[in-house]
Amino acid sequence: MNEGNIIIKNASELVTCSGFKAKKGSEMNNLHIIEDGAVVIEDGIIKAVGKTAQILDEIDENKYEVIDASNKSVLPGFVDSHTHFIFGGYRAEEFNWRLSGMQYMEIMKKGGGIINSVRGTKEATREELIEEGLKRLNSMMTFGVTTVEGKSGYGLDYETEIKQLEVMKELNKIHPLDIVKTFLGAHAVPEEYKGRENEFIDFIIDRVLPEIKERNLAEFCDIFCEKNVFSVEQSRRLLSKAKEMGMKLKIHADEIVQLGGAELAAELGAVSADHLLQASDEGIKKLAEKDVVATLLPGTAFSLKEDYARARYMIDSGCAVALATDFNPGSCFTESIPLIIALATLYMNMTTEEAITALTINGAAAVSRADEIGSIDVGKKGDIVIHEFPSYKYIPYHIGVSTVEKVIKNGILVYDKCKVFEK
Ligand code: IZC
Ligand code: ZN
Numbered sequence: 001m002n003e004g005n006i007i008i009k010n011a012s013e014l015v016t017c018s019g020f021k022a023k024k025g026s027e028m029n030n031l032h033i034i035e036d037g038a039v040v041i042e043d044g045i046i047k048a049v050g051k052t053a054q055i056l057d058e059i060d061e062n063k064y065e066v067i068d069a070s071n072k073s074v075l076p077g078f079v080d081s082h083t084h085f086i087f088g089g090y091r092a093e094e095f096n097w098r099l100s101g102m103q104y105m106e107i108m109k110k111g112g113g114i115i116n117s118v119r120g121t122k123e124a125t126r127e128e129l130i131e132e133g134l135k136r137l138n139s140m141m142t143f144g145v146t147t148v149e150g151k152s153g154y155g156l157d158y159e160t161e162i163k164q165l166e167v168m169k170e171l172n173k174i175h176p177l178d179i180v181k182t183f184l185g186a187h188a189v190p191e192e193y194k195g196r197e198n199e200f201i202d203f204i205i206d207r208v209l210p211e212i213k214e215r216n217l218a219e220f221c222d223i224f225c226e227k228n229v230f231s232v233e234q235s236r237r238l239l240s241k242a243k244e245m246g247m248k249l250k251i252h253a254d255e256i257v258q259l260g261g262a263e264l265a266a267e268l269g270a271v272s273a274d275h276l277l278q279a280s281d282e283g284i285k286k287l288a289e290k291d292v293v294a295t296l297l298p299g300t301a302f303s304l305k306e307d308y309a310r311a312r313y314m315i316d317s318g319c320a321v322a323l324a325t326d327f328n329p330g331s332c333f334t335e336s337i338p339l340i341i342a343l344a345t346l347y348m349n350m351t352t353e354e355a356i357t358a359l360t361i362n363g364a365a366a367v368s369r370a371d372e373i374g375s376i377d378v379g380k381k382g383d384i385v386i387h388e389f390p391s392y393k394y395i396p397y398h399i400g401v402s403t404v405e406k407v408i409k410n411g412i413l414v415y416d417k418c419k420v421f422e423k
Helices: 025-029 052-058 092-099 104-109 114-123 126-142 158-174 197-214 232-244 261-268 281-289 298-303 311-316 337-346 352-359 361-366
Strands: 006-015 033-042 045-051 065-068 073-076 078-080 145-151 178-186 220-223 248-253 272-275 293-296 321-323 384-387 404-409 412-416
Touching (some): 126 145, 126 412, 158 178, 158 197, 232 261, 261 281, 293 311, 321 337, 321 352, 321 361, 337 352, 352 361
Parallel strands (some): 006 065, 006 073, 078 145, 145 178, 220 248, 272 293, 293 321
Antiparallel strands (some): 033 045
């Protein structure tokens, strides 16, 4: 029996989320469910999907590891398409300041916030970052995540930005989860460039981007386009250059102040525009027209006590919405997918089906991998999660608790909750 050859059979619901591109508007409600379903994975790739009886008719079970998913629901692995999971140090004291009323941007102006994590990340050794990174990836896996996007941005200098990206490259080799790397050198203005933001953008364009491109250290380029951080003009300049160099684009857009980040994402053909709490009607319309995935991060709005992004309006306007954790040490220190699902369904008026689409095929689209992951379709990677209840409907219903029982990555069982405690 080869590693990566597995059959999952008798699933009461095989929730395929079938599709090879982002689902927009009302399409987000269609999960393409097969009752009493089975999936066959060979050499890590999905080879067959269908009713159990029909699948077992066609293949020889003895050639595979067999998992019986009776009374369970089986879904594609979740794609967490927006995180900042490589950082040194923590910002627990800032959480307390926020509880006593201090605003996120006020903390940042005082040299806390992102700059605080920059200090911690500069001090951390590669080995420390790898060790912490492994623990965080393991935790994400317990929530059913099989692909995660990770950003640099806690270096803001040449060495540390590269160090973060190299750490993610190394983690991608040693951990089963797939990591999509994003360069976020323009995450904040470092002390030494205060008041010289344009020169900092020049430094990134001239010194850091070419090295990243040359060594293929990141697939995406991102920027924190925000009042008192980087303007729309500065964002346009950096992202246009990155695009010219062949990188794909993401943008932290309209999170705290409505600057026109959504419009810029549409203008530049970004793969995703993220946050969007304050995005304008016009900006939202453009995201839908230009097929830019609207990546919503409700954990951040929750943690910062902000109003949620207008998910309902976006979906009804024909957008493809993705959901992600924004896991980071400041504005949203959580890798909890169940929390994100709870907020999306209960507070953003997304349907359960839309929330699942947003974390699977649309999450995959937000990292340009909808042809490879995000659904249970023949030809895609065997990234599958078995949930312990018979229907996907239990996922939001079991509020804030992970329903994940087993995680299969490239056809290999990499996490099994049942192995933690057996009576
Ligand atoms: O470290 O606070 N918003 N970037 C933009 C963040 C939040 C992460 C952080
Ligand atoms: Zn972010």
